Amino acid sequence: MRSLVTGATGYIGGRLAPRLLDAGHSVRCLARDARRLRDAPWADRVEIVQGDLTAPETLPAAMEGVDVAYFLVHSLGRSDFEEVDRVAAANFAAAARAAGVRRIVYLGGPEPAPGDRPSPHLRSRAEVARILLESGVPTAVLRAPVIIGSGSASFEMLRHLTERLPVMVTPRWVHNRIQPIAVRDVLRYLIGAADLPAEVNRGFDIGGADVLTFLEMMRRYARVAGLPRRFILPVRVLSPWLSAHWVGLVTPVPNAIARPLVASLVHEAVAHENDLAQLLPGPEPLGFDESVRLALGKIRDADVETRWTSASGRDAAAEPLPSDPDWSGGSVYVDERFRPVAAPADRLWRVIEGIGGENGWYSFPLAWSVRGWLDRLAGGVGLRRGRRDRHHLRVGEALDWWRVEEMVPGSLLRLRAEMRVPGRAWLEMRAEPDGSGGSVYRQRAVFLPRGLGGHLYWASVLPFHGIVFNGMARNITRTAETESLRGGAGEAVTHR
Structure with missing residues (x-):
């Protein structure tokens, strides 16, 4: 027919x-x-x-x-x-x-x-x-x-x-x-x-x-x-x-x-x-x-x-389709950053995979610590879990207040938040070759609010995103470039 x-x-x-x-x-x-x-x-x-x-x-x-x-x-x-x-x-x-x-x-x-x-x-x-x-x-x-x-x-x-x-x-x-x-x-x-x-x-x-x-x-x-x-x-x-x-x-x-x-x-x-x-x-x-x-x-x-x-x-x-209007599918808040990196993608990936735990989060350490303390006071996991291995991750393991949801070695790390928030949150980091020996770092934070509290929560943290997420992208790329200049022999720089 x-x-x-x-x-x-x-x-x-x-x-x-x-x-x-x-x-x-x-x-x-x-x-x-x-x-x-x-x-x-x-x-x-x-x-x-x-x-x-x-x-x-x-x-x-x-x-x-x-x-x-x-x-x-x-x-x-x-x-x-x-x-x-x-x-x-x-x-x-x-x-x-x-x-x-x-x-x-x-x-x-x-x-x-x-x-x-x-x-x-x-x-x-x-x-x-x-x-x-x-x-x-x-x-x-x-x-x-x-x-x-x-x-x-x-x-x-x-x-x-x-x-x-x-x-x-x-x-x-x-x-x-x-x-x-x-x-x-x-x-x-x-x-x-x-x-x-x-x-x-x-x-x-x-x-x-x-x-x-x-x-x-x-x-x-x-x-x-x-x-x-x-x-x-x-x-x-x-x-x-x-x-x-x-x-x-x-x-x-x-x-x-x-x-x-x-x-x-x-x-x-x-x-x-x-x-x-x-x-x-x-x-x-x-x-x-x-x-x-x-x-x-x-x-x-x-x-x-x-x-x-x-x-x-x-x-x-x-469920949503790409052809649906922008206002459909529920509220999704996104913070996206990308930066060119004067280092190969494999060097950038080393820094991405080494994030968290003793290596820190590469931006505004006091803000991360305060957020971790607040999470513990609210009954959450805070930052106390650290990481299993300083240099390598695997899908399903805990990483501070995150859980490794997906990982494509060499290119993608996606973390799902397990902190106490009125909604659901992810942090995604990618290392992509740029075709000329360097690479591109892409970072995306996604938040799906739950109720009015979720929308108010996003609005309350939005003023800090420029400091925390922009600083994170900047310091990750700088660390990758520094390690590349040193030949990659050293360990990731600690950014607690």
Whole structure:
């Protein structure tokens, strides 16, 4: 079966394309700029056609020979998103009909209850659904509420609000009922909809196993994420407009996206039928807690170097992708330094592997000592563990308040912090040849905050980073250059 995926650079499309391939589909992706897909790990397995849904002359080539066409684009974030999506849907429908496409599949939003005045976002989604259902091509419209997965704008709002605010004043809509669904289940329904009988031309409600209020979702998110109980006080004075600005202030989700999403939360989003699940038998949809665990799995547990892959063995659909927007995937604070070194990479590596213990940390010894004492007072390990061997390390061993998480001899040392901090922290050091007999030293500190305390902790130590981390990079490279001049016969210089 040949499938066309529009929106392949977006949240759902970027996850659907590789799963269609795994299901045996031949996949063609339509993109306004084909270069945006070149770094996708599955790009060499799909056909990429450059085109624009608002430019109808570009669509016949995309639709040629297609059996199933997925409409997964929206212009949320633009002030004229309703008009743009209306034109895109009409062009898409006409091109699909002319090309003899067998089925259209569209992922839309929930239908407001009769008598409700829909938000512009939901009104636009309903209009697109109507255009596609009236196209003359059998169409399946999947009406999804909040989608749980890293990168979903609704989930990112939930994540950041809950993690950053232990006490919240919230609008009344936090009591509205929602039936959130895991992105894994959304993708399963999208793939299955391609095989629906030809006579099926209708909308379907889809949802997860739990019906919750937004307030309950925040509290259960906090519990799954290991955060203290959140205290939430609903009030009557926050209009959707004020709520959207409040969300924009507290979270990194852009205001242009937050506004229409928050306006949609004034409507309940609960499935009124379960017909698609009956037509597409499969596993039961996940509950909210398990969906959140999957979404947080990579952020919480994986090593920082492979956070864009599914090294943890969890469901990669729920985890971040490189194509996701910068504001998705949770907060990650990074301090990066690099310096050219007038010494070979093997000399630089000797200094890197010898760090810690009696050799010290090459920067501001008093600051490291004070931090170690504070850690011990808080019940942590401090700096008392030292190191097993003065010159050599191995994966898994303790190194002061760090643990050697990964090591590639001669090039990479990654340490995971075991000190008491409100989050998780890594320190990574690399030695890279520069091609001319010298080398480059790269240093990266990564911190994943846990709750508001984690964000405040990073802000409190940020003023010292220029002293500690810059001094560390400077002194490591100087030591490598000094040892290189001495012929490397001596031991590493002690920098306690």
